[in-house]
Amino acid sequence: MSDDRIIQLLLLLGALMLALKALSSHRVTLRGLLQTLVLWAIIGVTAVIVMYHRQELGGLxxxxxxxxxxxxxxxxxxxxxxxxxxxxxxxxxVQINGVERRMLVDSGATITAISRDTAEAAEVKPALAPPMLIETANGTVQAQPARADNVAIGPLSTRDLPLVVGDSFGDLDVLGMNFLSRLKSWRVEDRTLILEPRKGIEARGTAPRSQARE
Structure with missing residues (x-):
């Protein structure tokens, strides 16, 4: 079920609860009804804002x-x-060509994606090619293919990593599976993501030995 659908169902549930309350009360007033409607409107707007900006809020x-x-x-x-x-x-x-950025590690993202500002700071130049269509949590956006000379998390470093650059990413940078797949293994234990290197991490196209597990 999509995030939009969940929000719609929550708002519908709230409206139904409001209607039942009004029907069950013989002393309901117009003022009280309006106050309740305003409260639910505030809750709905807040839910939408949090849902659509949850990744940015997570970074903060x-x-x-x-x-x-x-x-x-x-x-x-x-x-x-x-x-x-x-x-x-x-x-x-994460260090991208020596420029540090805080990036969301997302195993659901096929390719690493960076914002236009990050690309300019790290001197990553998008290829002169038609834009690609990328599926994100907020819908389909356009992005340009590019490559980073070096991408590193601490001692874990890889070269010539394909990525995409897009204006629609805002200030969010995402480290995707094409980086994780160059590791020996990655997994989740006790709410901790563990990344282990492979000898010659620069080797491309090899799947990790372990998959994340809760």
Whole structure:
């Protein structure tokens, strides 16, 4: 079920509850009815805002947690461990051509995607080719194919990584499966994402030994 459908069902449920309350009360007033309608409208608008901007809000929560001393990304030897953010996602400090960005690690994304601002800062130049259509949580958007010379999370580094650049991504950067598939393994244990390197991580097109599990 899509996020839009869930929101619609929640708002419909709220409207039905309101109607039942009005029918069951003999003392309902126009003022009270209007107050209840305004309250449900505020709840509905807030739900829509949170749903459509949940990833951006997740990034803010992750940055706030780090400033409060909650270190989410830890390097142990050549293994990187990333604790789950309060928003339920994993956010990694990633170096793209030496430029650090906080990126959402998304195993559901086929390819790594970065914003136009990140591409310019990291000197990633989009290819002179027709734009691609990319499916995102907010719908289908256009993006241009590109390649990053180097992408690294701590000691985990790979070269010549395909990615896409798009204006529609806002300030959100996503690390996709085409990076994770170059690792020896990746998995989730006790709300921690564990990334392990493969010797010669630059090798392309090899699937990881392990898959994420809750």
């Amino acid at each position: 929560l992750a940055r706030a947690s780090e400033k409060l001393g909650y270190e989410q990304q830890v390097v142990q030897g050549e293994t990187v461990r990333i604790k789950m953010s309060p928003d339920g996602h994993f956010w990694a400090r």
